[in-house]
Amino acid sequence: MYNANGDKLIRKFLPVQLYDIHGIELWFEELSAQGLILDSFGVRSAIFRVGSPEPGVRYRLEPMTYWDRSVDYEKNEAYAQEGWEYVDFISKYYYIYRCRDASAPDLHTDPETQSLVFDRMFKRRLPVFLLFIPLRVYDYLTFPFAVAKNGAQMLSEIRYSLVVVPWLEILNLLLAPWAIAVFAAYLWRTWKIWQLRCQLKQGIPLDEGRRYPRSLVRSAATWTVPVVSLLLMFLFVFFRSIPPFTYYQMLKPETELSAPLFSLYDVELEEGYELPLNNDYERSPSPFSVNYDVSQGFGWKGGWRNNLDTQEAQLEIVLYDTRSPAFAQSVLDHRESGDGWHALSYPGVDELYANAPHHGEPSRGWLLLRGRAGSRYISIMIDGVKDPWTHIDRFLHDLAQMEDA
Numbered sequence: 001m002y003n004a005n006g007d008k009l010i011r012k013f014l015p016v017q018l019y020d021i022h023g024i025e026l027w028f029e030e031l032s033a034q035g036l037i038l039d040s041f042g043v044r045s046a047i048f049r050v051g052s053p054e055p056g057v058r059y060r061l062e063p064m065t066y067w068d069r070s071v072d073y074e075k076n077e078a079y080a081q082e083g084w085e086y087v088d089f090i091s092k093y094y095y096i097y098r099c100r101d102a103s104a105p106d107l108h109t110d111p112e113t114q115s116l117v118f119d120r121m122f123k124r125r126l127p128v129f130l131l132f133i134p135l136r137v138y139d140y141l142t143f144p145f146a147v148a149k150n151g152a153q154m155l156s157e158i159r160y161s162l163v164v165v166p167w168l169e170i171l172n173l174l175l176a177p178w179a180i181a182v183f184a185a186y187l188w189r190t191w192k193i194w195q196l197r198c199q200l201k202q203g204i205p206l207d208e209g210r211r212y213p214r215s216l217v218r219s220a221a222t223w224t225v226p227v228v229s230l231l232l233m234f235l236f237v238f239f240r241s242i243p244p245f246t247y248y249q250m251l252k253p254e255t256e257l258s259a260p261l262f263s264l265y266d267v268e269l270e271e272g273y274e275l276p277l278n279n280d281y282e283r284s285p286s287p288f289s290v291n292y293d294v295s296q297g298f299g300w301k302g303g304w305r306n307n308l309d310t311q312e313a314q315l316e317i318v319l320y321d322t323r324s325p326a327f328a329q330s331v332l333d334h335r336e337s338g339d340g341w342h343a344l345s346y347p348g349v350d351e352l353y354a355n356a357p358h359h360g361e362p363s364r365g366w367l368l369l370r371g372r373a374g375s376r377y378i379s380i381m382i383d384g385v386k387d388p389w390t391h392i393d394r395f396l397h398d399l400a401q402m403e404d405a
Contacts, residue, residue: 008050009039013216018044018093019121019193020212021061021114028059028096041088041096044219054100060084060107061094063117071095079107093117111200118197125190133187159288159330163320163377166286167236167245171229178225185218249281251296257281260398264296264315267385289322298384313384317395320377325350328377335370335379348400349373367392373399 001009012031016023028038028046033055036048072095076086079097083104087096094117097107147154161169196206236245249255253265263281282293298313322328332351344352352371367388369380378399382388 003039003049010036010048010050011042011045012036012048013045013219015214015216017189017212017214018091019118019196021094021117021206022208023211023213024090024094025059025061028098029057032057032059038087038096038098041090056100056102058099058106059087060097060099060109061090062097062107062109063113064089064093064095064120092120111203111205114206115197115200118193118200121193122190122197125186125193128186129190156330156333159327160334162286162288163291163322163327163331165236166288168233171232175225175229178221182222185222245284245286247283249283251279251281251294255281257294258292259402260395261292261294261317261319262391262395263294264298264313267315267391287323288327289320292319292321293317314381315383316379316381318377318379322375322377325372325375328372328375331377332370332372335377341370344369346371346396346400349396352396371396373402376402 001011003009014024015027018024031048032038033053035051035053037051037054037057038059039047039049041047071086071089079086083101084097084099084107087098089095099107158169158173161172192212200206251257251263251265255263255265257263278295278297280293280295282291282295284291284293294315294317296313296315320328320331322331340355341353342355344354346352350372352369355368355370366383367380369378369392371378376399378395380392380395382391385391
């Protein structure tokens with residue numbers, strides 16, 4: 001980029017902390033010796049004009065005397081007469097002055113005046129301490145007690161999420177250590193500002209040889225991790241068809257499904273059913289489970305039921321082929337709840353429940369089952385079939401054989 005005079009401009013990020021007064025001054029002076037003359041200061045970065053090297057140029061930071069960044073023109077005029085030109089300001093903390101005259105007297109700011117900068121820095125962090133830090137500290141202190149009391153349930157919820165929404169849960173688990181690291185760094189930096197403030201209040205100058213570096217990689221990670229995570233969460237939630245996470249297919253009569261799955265094309269329906277209103281097959285692999293979902297719905301042709309928005313024959317099969325029986329059990333425990341569920345038994349199936357609201361027995365033509373066979377979780381809803389048990393029995397038989405194999 002270039003300024004209005006055609007001079008080339010370069011932006012560089014601040015390599016030290018904002019409270020490192022001597023470090024910032026030294027950085028400006030080193031770059032001036034390399035031909036980069038400070039033009040202005042931005043957000044944690046400075047813009048330099050490319051020119052001739054100017055060794056010996058001095059930079060000094062003076063604490064701001066106004067909260068609204070107002071410029072003290074009388075002071076700047078007095079400094080200019082002594083050889084110091086005003087350059088810019090840094091946030092609400094410093095005024096930047098530059099001097100090219102080696103004989104000009106050096107600017108001096110007493111420690112108590114410099115402490116005003118650290119007062120402002122600490123006050124800007126104080127709302128975070130009052131509102132956020134106590135909650136975080138409470139969470140971290142009570143977390144071991146929560147694990148001791150509800151650890152099994154918490155672990156079951158994590159396993160459930162790793163099966164149903166694996167990528168979202170992985171991001172959540174990755175964000176946890178990031179949040180702890182950012183929290184610890186924030187506490188350490190705030191403590192350091194408080195220490196330096198107390199030192200200056202006592203009239204002890206800052207150590208000019210002590211540096212407080214600011215890592216560009218660490219700063220980028222601090223903001224990049226949550227931004228990328230939120231973007232990925234958005235993509236996973238609203239664009240689940242992004243390969244390789246989810247595979248979709250429109251079912252056809254000749255489609256071969258993985259055992260024990262089946263479709264309404266395999267069921268003998270009465271004549272008069274229209275083409276499927278929805279006819280989807282979905283396969284979603286993850287490190288913890290391969291999830292299958294069959295969803296079909298047929299309409300009825302003729303009479304007042306000519307409205308094809310009404311599904312008269314439906315089939316929904318959900319099969320989670322997990323890596324461990326514990327994962328499948330977590331899904332079953334999470335899903336098998338509410339009224340109307342009755343325990344059933346089937347050879348080779350560990351747990352099986354049917355929802356039978358009609359007289360305590362599954363009605364003919366309608367059935368909802370949930371169960372677990374080893375490391376596989378199953379959920380079946382079938383409606384509009386004269387005798388659903390024939391097809392359910394085939395499904396459970398194939399499922400038991402898969403588990404035995």
